[in-house]
Amino acid sequence: MSTDEKKFTVLDLLDLDLKEQNALDLRCIGGRKGLSREITTPDLNRPGLALSGYYDSFAWNRLQIFGRGENAYLKMLDEAGRTDNLQKLFAYPMPCCIFTHNLSPGKSFFAAAEAGDCPVLQTDLTSSEFSSRVIRVLSDIFAPQTTIHGVLLEVYGIGLLLTGDSGVGKSETALELIERGHRLVADDVVDIRCVNGSTLMGQGANKVIGHHMEIRGLGIINVTHLFGVGAIRDKKQIQLVCGLEEWDSNKVYDRIGTEELTTEILGVRIAKLEIPVKPGRNIPIIIETAAMNERLKKMGYHSAKEFNQNVLRWLESENARALYFNRDDYL
Amino acid sequence: MTELTVSIKNRAGIHARPAALIVQTASKFGSSIWLEKGSDRINAKSIMGIITLGASFGTPLRILAEGKDEEAAAAAIQALFEARFEED
Numbered sequence: 001m002s003t004d005e006k007k008f009t010v011l012d013l014l015d016l017d018l019k020e021q022n023a024l025d026l027r028c029i030g031g032r033k034g035l036s037r038e039i040t041t042p043d044l045n046r047p048g049l050a051l052s053g054y055y056d057s058f059a060w061n062r063l064q065i066f067g068r069g070e071n072a073y074l075k076m077l078d079e080a081g082r083t084d085n086l087q088k089l090f091a092y093p094m095p096c097c098i099f100t101h102n103l104s105p106g107k108s109f110f111a112a113a114e115a116g117d118c119p120v121l122q123t124d125l126t127s128s129e130f131s132s133r134v135i136r137v138l139s140d141i142f143a144p145q146t147t148i149h150g151v152l153l154e155v156y157g158i159g160l161l162l163t164g165d166s167g168v169g170k171s172e173t174a175l176e177l178i179e180r181g182h183r184l185v186a187d188d189v190v191d192i193r194c195v196n197g198s199t200l201m202g203q204g205a206n207k208v209i210g211h212h213m214e215i216r217g218l219g220i221i222n223v224t225h226l227f228g229v230g231a232i233r234d235k236k237q238i239q240l241v242c243g244l245e246e247w248d249s250n251k252v253y254d255r256i257g258t259e260e261l262t263t264e265i266l267g268v269r270i271a272k273l274e275i276p277v278k279p280g281r282n283i284p285i286i287i288e289t290a291a292m293n294e295r296l297k298k299m300g301y302h303s304a305k306e307f308n309q310n311v312l313r314w315l316e317s318e319n320a321r322a323l324y325f326n327r328d329d330y331l
Numbered sequence: 332m333t334e335l336t337v338s339i340k341n342r343a344g345i346h347a348r349p350a351a352l353i354v355q356t357a358s359k360f361g362s363s364i365w366l367e368k369g370s371d372r373i374n375a376k377s378i379m380g381i382i383t384l385g386a387s388f389g390t391p392l393r394i395l396a397e398g399k400d401e402e403a404a405a406a407a408i409q410a411l412f413e414a415r416f417e418e419d
Contacts, residue, residue, distance in 0.1 A: 256350075256351050304347070307347065308346050311382055314385060315343065315346060315386070316387070318390075319344070319389070
């Protein structure tokens with residue numbers, strides 16, 4: 001497991017490959033020298049008060065969003081020739097200034113931005129739409145993150161993480177599951193992010209090597225080419241962890257399933273099954289069944305608990321009958 | 332062949348959890364172990380079998396064990412019944 005602290009710069013924000021309703025439509029219109037500035041928080045600020053000269057508690061370390069109101073005020077300052085305030089603003093090392101509605105500030109603003117090495121960006125989106133998108137994108141980037149050695153699959157719609165020591169047969173099990181029509185998300189190294197504080201999203205650590213698998217005896221195979229695009233998926237929420245381990249005859253394995261094991265990843269509790277592996281046990285079928293059982297549990301039907309309740313009810317009625325007939329003839 | 336008679340002392344009878352306990356204990360021994368209720372005899376290493384017996388509170392059962400460690404096995408199973416399967 002590792003949590004790497006990579007710098008996220010304004011240039012990285014511009015380079016993000018986001019689609020459709022996530023697109024930020026950003027371009028740089030000034031202050032290019034400052035594109036290497038780091039974004040350290042996923043928060044935004046509307047710098048209205050700062051522009052009017054009030055700098056107490058100015059959140060300079062956030063992305064500065066300039067909407068119609070700020071732009072109109074800037075225009076007024078420009079026409080009145082009051083640029084001293086801009087010098088003050090750019091004395092703060094803000095990560096960047098972003099103009100929404102395709103707005104563009106006056107020359108004095110650009111001059112001050114260049115002088116202060118602060119990048120000026122522009123977007124077509126409205127302020128509120130841009131704000132909600134950028135918060136979504138940044139909170140994803142700033143989410144707690146870890147990597148786990150395992151295989152992430154989607155089995156009957158359940159995000160299932162296979163873990164276990166090397167050589168226990170994770171990749172072979174995954175291959176059989178893919179062959180049976182389930183989907184591969186990531187093999188070997190799974191990148192996990194905790195979004196919204198309670199959801200674990202898993203994906204491959206690297207887009208370039210994504211959806212390849214290493215199978216002993218075969219080498220590297222390309223799952224997309226071999227099984228088709230239907231056999232892969234980019235991202236999936238992790239809902240169940242299956243730990244594969246060599247069968248240990250001294251260890252007690254769960255035989256009923258009323259006690260629920262969990263494991264913790266990034267502070268989120270997640271259901272876990274320990275599945276012992278030994279020759280003759282068809283692990284892919286067991287895992288398929290585990291995924292279906294998990295779906296059943298999520299729908300509110302817990303097989304093991306329901307079964308035991310029926311048994312208890314039955315035993316109770318036997319009890320009552322024995323009393324009624326005052327039977328003493330069991331043996 | 333070792334034979335012991337026990338009766339069920341926990342209120343709920345033998346449901347899934349006690350059955351699992353019996354199976355776990357029985358599996359530690361090499362001997363063949365059975366439980367008998369009336370004329371029904373089942374393997375004490377099968378969870379579903381034990382539950383199917385429908386052994387409720389007060390039911391007398393016979394523990395049968397055959398093999399090298401039969402006495403220890405029967406005693407261990409008997410101890411579970413005496414301890415009310417750690418219930419109540």
